[in-house]
Amino acid sequence: SQTIHQWPATLVQPVGSPLSLECTVEGTSNPNLYWYRQAAGRGLQLLFYSVGIGQISSEVPQNLSASRPQDRQFILSSKKLLLSDSGFYLCAWSAHLNTEAFFGQGTRLTVV
Amino acid sequence: AQTVTQSQPEMSVQEAETVTLSCTYDTSESDYYLFWYKQPPSRQMILVIRQEAYKQQNATENRFSVNFQKAAKSFSLKISDSQLGDAAMYFCAYRRINKLIFGTGTLLAVQP
Numbered sequence: 001s002q003t004i005h006q007w008p009a010t011l012v013q014p015v016g017s018p019l020s021l022e023c024t025v026e027g028t029s030n031p032n033l034y035w036y037r038q039a040a041g042r043g044l045q046l047l048f049y050s051v052g053i054g055q056i057s058s059e060v061p062q063n064l065s066a067s068r069p070q071d072r073q074f075i076l077s078s079k080k081l082l083l084s085d086s087g088f089y090l091c092a093w094s095a096h097l098n099t100e101a102f103f104g105q106g107t108r109l110t111v112v
Numbered sequence: 113a114q115t116v117t118q119s120q121p122e123m124s125v126q127e128a129e130t131v132t133l134s135c136t137y138d139t140s141e142s143d144y145y146l147f148w149y150k151q152p153p154s155r156q157m158i159l160v161i162r163q164e165a166y167k168q169q170n171a172t173e174n175r176f177s178v179n180f181q182k183a184a185k186s187f188s189l190k191i192s193d194s195q196l197g198d199a200a201m202y203f204c205a206y207r208r209i210n211k212l213i214f215g216t217g218t219l220l221a222v223q224p
Contacts, residue, residue: 032210043118043216044203051210088155094212100147101205101212103157 006104023091135204
C-alpha cells in the first residue's frame with residue numbers, strides 16, 4: 001500500500017534562516033506531488049505541484065521554492081524565512097488523471 | 113482560473129440531525145473531479161467523498177452524500193445522523209488533470 005511521510009512535524013525557525021521540508025512517498029511510482037500551506041483557521045493554498053522529476057509548477061510567487069530530485073521525493077525550501085511563512089504545511093500525492101490526493105501529517109512551522 | 117468557494121465559514125448541527133455544507137466552483141471545463149475532505153483537530157486530511165463530473169448520479173458514502181448540480185456548478189455535502197466525531201473542518205476541492213484546488217473550508221460543530 002502507498003504511504004506518505006512528511007517531516008519534521010513541528011519546526012521553530014528564526015527569521016532569515018533557511019528552510020527545508022521533506023516529503024517522500026512509498027508504494028507507488030511517478031506520483032503527482034503537491035505542497036500546500038494552511039494559515040491558522042484558513043483554507044489550503046496550493047504552493048507547488050510536480051508531475052515528474054525536475055518538473056515543478058509554482059502557483060503563488062513567494063519566498064519559497066520546491067524541488068523534486070527523485071521520483072518520490074518532494075522538498076520545500078527557503079533561503080531566508082519571513083514571519084509570514086509561518087503556517088501548517090501539507091504534502092500530498094495523487095496518481096495522475098483526476099484521482100484524489102492523499103496527505104502527509106503536516107509540518108507546523110513557526111517563524112520567530 | 114478555477115476557484116472553489118465555501119460561503120459558510122462555520123456551521124453547527126445537533127447530534128443525530130442532518131446538515132448540508134455548501135460549495136460552488138468556477139470552471140470552463142466539462143471533465144473534472146470534485147471532493148470533500150475532512151480535517152479533524154489532528155489536522156490529518158481525510159477524504160470523505162468524491163464525484164466525477166461526467167456522472168449524473170450523486171455519490172454517497174454511508175451517512176455522507178452529495179448534491180452535484182453541474183450546470184449550477186454546485187457541490188454540497190449532506191451529513192445525515194450527525195455524530196460527535198463529525199466535528200471538523202470540511203474542505204471542498206476541485207481537480208482538473210494535475211491541479212487540485214481547495215475551498216476555504218467550513219468548520220462544523222456538532223452539539224450533543
